[in-house]
Amino acid sequence: MFTVLLIILASQSVHRSTEAVLQRRHLANNQIERDCLTFPEPIKEVLAQTGGTAVLPCKLTEPSVGIVTWIRRKDRQLLTVGSTTHSPDARFVVRPSSSDWSLLIKKVKKQDAGLYECQIPTVPIQHQFICLKITEAYSVIPGAPDLYVKQGSSLRLECQLMAATEPPIYVFWYRHGRMINYDDESGVTVKATKNGSTLLVEKTKSNHGGNYTCSPSNARPVSVMIHVIEEEEKPAAMQGGGDLRSSAIKFSSNLGLTFIMLLVVHTVQKYLNIFILRYT
Numbered sequence: 001m002f003t004v005l006l007i008i009l010a011s012q013s014v015h016r017s018t019e020a021v022l023q024r025r026h027l028a029n030n031q032i033e034r035d036c037l038t039f040p041e042p043i044k045e046v047l048a049q050t051g052g053t054a055v056l057p058c059k060l061t062e063p064s065v066g067i068v069t070w071i072r073r074k075d076r077q078l079l080t081v082g083s084t085t086h087s088p089d090a091r092f093v094v095r096p097s098s099s100d101w102s103l104l105i106k107k108v109k110k111q112d113a114g115l116y117e118c119q120i121p122t123v124p125i126q127h128q129f130i131c132l133k134i135t136e137a138y139s140v141i142p143g144a145p146d147l148y149v150k151q152g153s154s155l156r157l158e159c160q161l162m163a164a165t166e167p168p169i170y171v172f173w174y175r176h177g178r179m180i181n182y183d184d185e186s187g188v189t190v191k192a193t194k195n196g197s198t199l200l201v202e203k204t205k206s207n208h209g210g211n212y213t214c215s216p217s218n219a220r221p222v223s224v225m226i227h228v229i230e231e232e233e234k235p236a237a238m239q240g241g242g243d244l245r246s247s248a249i250k251f252s253s254n255l256g257l258t259f260i261m262l263l264v265v266h267t268v269q270k271y272l273n274i275f276i277l278r279y280t
């Protein structure tokens with residue numbers, strides 16, 4: 001019972017801390033959203049993911065113009081002048097063409113979110129405003145953090161990329177911290193999917209159990225604990241979270257049985273005492 005309580009308490013605190021993180025992220029996004037929404041001029045929105053490349057468009061209405069500049073609004077930092085990067089941060093690069101002078105921001109960080117301005121030297125000067133929003137991609141394995149699989153049956157782990165704006169370059173699978181994508185283990189295959197990767201184990205053996213991590217090139221990794229159930233184990237252990245409850249029931253029913261036994265012993269003893277008193 002104590003363990004069950006501990007687990008409940010632990011899961012509650014984990015839940016609370018993730019909630020706090022989400023709330024903070026929400027607040028930061030709200031601030032940027034407000035800055036973008038209250039801006040007096042029309043703005044375009046661009047969504048990019050951390051670690052990826054953001055492309056901020058700057059469309060030209062006339063083919064031959066002078067020097068196009070890009071400015072970050074929050075600190076008035078001049079980022080690019082013509083086709084050269086002016087900022088000391090080399091992640092800012094302009095991609096000139098006859099109709100568009102897009103600003104590329106490589107290896108995007110959360111702090112890059114906000115308003116950007118492209119100035120086109122026509123008469124009068126044209127300003128184009130872009131609101132850059134950042135998402136952080138993460139991975140999900142349905143069934144995580146604990147999966148139970150019967151020895152001899154097949155195991156299929158699906159790793160899905162969430163909140164991503166770009167596909168990953170690669171998705172690595174780790175077992176106990178060791179990358180297994182290119183292992184020549186028979187019966188174990190890794191396949192790329194549209195938005196993630198699948199790991200398939202044809203016939204699960206006991207040495208297939210353990211900690212598996214899916215780590216896409218551009219997203220937060222996720223881990224899952226694989227528990228291989230040996231043939232001789234009781235089926236009650238197979239039902240994931242259910243085994244906790246059933247062992248709790250078993251425990252309490254054992255307690256009940258002990259209590260009844262004690263009661264019986266006690267009653268028998270009492271009658272025995274009366275019997276002994278009466279007939280001696």
Ligand SMILES: *[C@@H]1O[C@H](CO)[C@@H](O)[C@H](O)[C@H]1NC(C)=O
Pocket residue numbers: 160161162163164195
């Ligand atoms: C990835 O694919 C799964 C199922 O195929 C889907 O549930 C999930 O929403 C997808 N994620 C994204 C970011 O598209």
Ligand SMILES: *[C@@H]1O[C@H](CO)[C@@H](O)[C@H](O)[C@H]1NC(C)=O
Pocket residue numbers: 176177211212213223225
């Ligand atoms: C599994 O491995 C990952 C990566 O090494 C680690 O962060 C995580 O804590 C491990 N999970 C368990 C349950 O050991």
